[in-house]
Amino acid sequence: xxxxxxxxxxxxxxxxxxxxxxxxxxxxxxxxxxxxxxxxxxxxxxxxxxxxxxxxxxxxxxxxxxxxxxxxxxxxxxxxxxxxxxxxxxxxxxxxxxxxxxxxxxxxxxxxxxxxxxxxxxxxxxxxxxxxxxxxxxxxxxxxxxxxxxxxxxxxxxxxxxxxxxxxxxxxxxxxxxxxxxxxxxxxxxxxxxxxxxxxxxxxxxxxxxxxxxxxxxxxxxxxxxxxxxxxxxxxxxxxxxxxxxxxxxxxxxxxxxxxxxxxxxxxxxxxxxxxxxxxxxxxxxxxxxxxxxxxxxxxxxxxxxxx
Amino acid sequence: xxxxxxxxxxxxxxxxxxxxxxxxxxxxxxxxxxxxxxxxxxxxxxxxxxxxxxxxxxxxxxxxxxxxxxxxxxxxxxxxxxxxxxxxxxxxxxxxxxxxxxxxxxxxxxxxxxxxxxxxxxxxxxxxxxxxxxxxxxxxxxxxxxxxxxxxxxxxxxxxxxxxxxxxxxxxxxxxxxxxxxxxxxxxxxxxxxxxxxxxxxxxxxxxxxxxxxxxxxxxxxxxxxxxxxxxxxxxxxxxxxxxxxxxxxxxxxxxxxxxxxxxx
Numbered sequence: 007x008x009x010x011x012x013x014x015x016x017x018x019x020x021x022x023x024x025x026x027x028x029x030x031x032x033x034x035x036x037x038x039x040x041x042x043x044x045x046x047x048x049x050x051x052x053x054x055x056x057x058x059x060x061x062x063x064x065x066x067x068x069x070x071x072x073x074x075x076x077x078x079x080x081x082x083x084x085x086x087x088x089x090x091x092x093x094x095x096x097x098x099x100x101x102x103x104x105x106x107x108x109x110x111x112x113x114x115x116x117x118x119x120x121x122x123x124x125x126x127x128x129x130x131x132x133x134x135x136x137x138x139x140x141x142x143x144x145x146x147x148x149x150x151x152x153x154x155x156x157x158x159x160x161x162x163x164x165x166x167x168x169x170x171x172x173x174x175x176x177x178x179x180x181x182x183x184x185x186x187x188x189x190x191x192x193x194x195x196x197x198x199x200x201x202x203x204x205x206x207x208x209x210x211x212x213x214x215x216x217x218x219x220x221x222x223x224x225x226x227x228x229x230x231x232x233x234x235x236x237x238x239x240x241x242x243x244x245x246x247x248x249x250x251x252x253x254x255x256x257x258x259x260x261x262x263x264x265x266x267x268x269x270x271x272x273x274x275x276x277x278x279x280x281x282x283x284x285x286x287x288x289x290x291x292x293x294x295x296x297x298x299x300x301x302x303x304x305x306x307x308x309x310x311x312x313x314x
Numbered sequence: 315x316x317x318x319x320x321x322x323x324x325x326x327x328x329x330x331x332x333x334x335x336x337x338x339x340x341x342x343x344x345x346x347x348x349x350x351x352x353x354x355x356x357x358x359x360x361x362x363x364x365x366x367x368x369x370x371x372x373x374x375x376x377x378x379x380x381x382x383x384x385x386x387x388x389x390x391x392x393x394x395x396x397x398x399x400x401x402x403x404x405x406x407x408x409x410x411x412x413x414x415x416x417x418x419x420x421x422x423x424x425x426x427x428x429x430x431x432x433x434x435x436x437x438x439x440x441x442x443x444x445x446x447x448x449x450x451x452x453x454x455x456x457x458x459x460x461x462x463x464x465x466x467x468x469x470x471x472x473x474x475x476x477x478x479x480x481x482x483x484x485x486x487x488x489x490x491x492x493x494x495x496x497x498x499x500x501x502x503x504x505x506x507x508x509x510x511x512x513x514x515x516x517x518x519x520x521x522x523x524x525x526x527x528x529x530x531x532x533x534x535x536x537x538x539x540x541x542x543x544x545x546x547x548x549x550x551x552x553x554x555x556x557x558x559x560x561x562x563x564x565x566x567x568x569x570x571x572x573x574x575x576x577x578x579x
Binding site (some may be wrong): 021028058060061062079080081083084086088090094095096097098099104106107110111113114159208305 | 321322325326328329333334336337362408410411412413414415416417419420489577579
């Protein structure tokens with residue numbers, strides 16, 4: 007059996023009294039897209055920083071490519087591609103030069119770097135901006151450039167910390183398309199996100215993190231099957247009517263969640279639930295039937311939403 | 315510094331060179347034009363008054379005195395500039411340093427790389443200034459070119475010490491204060507424009523402890539080999555040299571330590 011690319015046991019990160027990552031275990035295998043899903047402050051970025059060897063491990067054990075990051079971080083970083091949460095492109099350099107210097111940091115020769123730059127510009131759809139400054143690029147372009155930069159050394163493991171946060175929907179879809187392409191080429195990806203649609207689109211397997219702990223693990227489909235009935239009936243009531251209506255919802259669904267602005271009924275048969283609703287004489291202002299998502303899984307596991 | 319650290323630092327310095335191709339225009343005034351203005355205004359202009367004056371004059375033309383001092387003072391200005399705002403930018407504004415350490419490079423490579431680049435730039439800036447001073451007739455070409463050595467060392471001492479200091483600041487407010495209350499007084503009172511013994515008695519000993527004094531002294535001892543007091547003091551040159559070397563060494567050590575601490579949290 008081959009060793010996982012990343013293996014963590016009891017991995018812990020503390021800042022003073024605050025425990026950011028609380029004794030987590032995970033294995034990340036070659037060729038998979040592995041996600042860390044959780045709200046802001048769940049400990050995702052701290053975990054990424056330990057994997058990228060730039061943050062010392064407080065407690066526990068971890069290996070990346072079989073190597074202890076505290077012992078030989080440099081040899082690990084040689085094989086990593088890192089896309090940080092915040093763009094840190096060099097604004098004094100052009101698009102192509104940003105790729106070039108990271109090639110140099112990875113000790114590549116000019117003759118190796120130059121063809122690679124053209125490939126990556128093509129991949130990031132930035133060929134026409136090759137010699138332009140970084141500053142005037144759109145958010146989506148900067149993000150794609152940051153990803154291209156992370157790929158310059160043909161990394162064995164690509165780490166993306168919140169890759170699409172702050173981008174408009176169109177830019178996000180373009181980025182997902184690029185990441186999906188990488189996945190198809192067999193790259194190993196680690197992605198952190200607080201967007202459940204992103205995790206569902208990109209991740210083969212993921213862990214759900216909350217307050218520094220891993221609360222569930224599996225493929226998006228497994229997690230939904232395990233933690234949420236197939237369908238959700240969302241009810242919205244006229245102002246002031248929700249409290250009274252909630253009292254009459256007993257037994258309607260296998261589980262329900264009462265949120266500030268709506269009630270979620272989890273059920274395996276939405277039609278039957280709706281019929282019972284009518285039979286009881288409950289008439290919400292609005293009824294929406296949808297499939298369960300990772301958002302529902304998260305709600306079930308933590309009692310809170312992913313995005314505050 | 316080992317051979318591999320050197321190779322990595324050179325690769326980092328390469329990125330600074332690339333960036334400089336686009337930013338050099340912004341440095342022309344402070345690096346090249348201002349020192350020449352000082353040389354012209356103080357040396358040639360004020361110098362006619364000084365040289366024609368009475369009493370305790372200098373055994374050399376005033377323009378020669380100022381030109382030799384400006385080699386070190388100019389180096390200090392450039393070194394302080396390199397060690398302050400660009401360092402804060404890499405750390406907090408543009409965050410380039412944070413990206414760099416996710417590659418095989420580490421904090422020590424960034425510091426050494428920046429230092430290599432600073433030496434290159436100091437050599438260039440001081441060579442241009444020295445040649446202009448020679449053309450002014452202020453200095454003799456041979457000793458003047460040799461004085462670039464002490465000048466570069468002065469710049470290195472300042473850039474490393476100020477880098478270390480900047481890496482321990484939270485924002486740029488303290489950086490502006492550094493120039494207002496540190497660099498400007500040093501520039502004026504460390505012997506560039508008049509010999510230290512001409513200072514009020516109580517201030518004189520203070521001047522001997524300032525780093526720019528040692529830079530100016532050493533540059534003058536090399537640029538004007540046959541001249542003694544009051545142009546230079548009786549302090550042996552090795553003390554000036556040792557002061558600057560220790561300052562640079564301590565600066566590098568704390569720069570690496572501080573940067574590593576700031577980046578690897």
